[in-house]
Amino acid sequence: MALSAKLGSLLRQNAQLSMTSVVNSIRCMSTSSTKLFIGGLSYGTDDQSLRDAFSNFGDVIDARVISDRDTGRSRGFGFVSFANADAASSALSMDGQELNGRNIRVSFANERPSAPRFGGGSGSYGGGYGGNSGGY
Structure with a gap:
């Protein structure tokens, strides 16, 4: 009896977890x-x-090459946003194609979770080994 209750509980949890991942x-x-x-x-x-x-695949809303904050030099990647999903899907065909002498990688962008702006760090400015003892 206890085994079947435990099994039922596990099945309900897995169903909830998979529904959450689908959503x-x-x-x-x-x-x-x-x-x-x-x-x-x-x-x-x-x-x-x-x-x-990328404009020949559809209406490009935004195209941005990401640059280094300090030097202003390109970091070697960017993002392209399309007006609709069909255009974005067809633009995936550019994966592995040459652009300005380099073979590029193209994939759907993953949304990056927002990070806390203040606090939340786990270190100090000093870093170092040994805390206040001054050791290395």
Whole structure:
């Protein structure tokens, strides 16, 4: 009797977990299915050349090459957002194709969870080994 109750409880938990993952997957697909991650970009690729490369797949809402905050130099990846999911899906065919001398990687972008802006860190400015003892 106890075994069947335990088994029933496990089955209910698994059904709840899988339903939650299905809901999260649907939510993720509906919010990010028009945004693509573009990796392996040449350092010479800018926002406009990225937009031009993907505009023949559909209406490009935004094309952005991510640059380093300190140097301003491209970090070698970017994002392209389309007006609809069909255009984004067809643009996946660019995966492995050459753009400005580099073979690029194209995939659906994953939404990055927002990080806390203040606090939440687990270290100090000093870092080091040995705390206040001054040791290495």
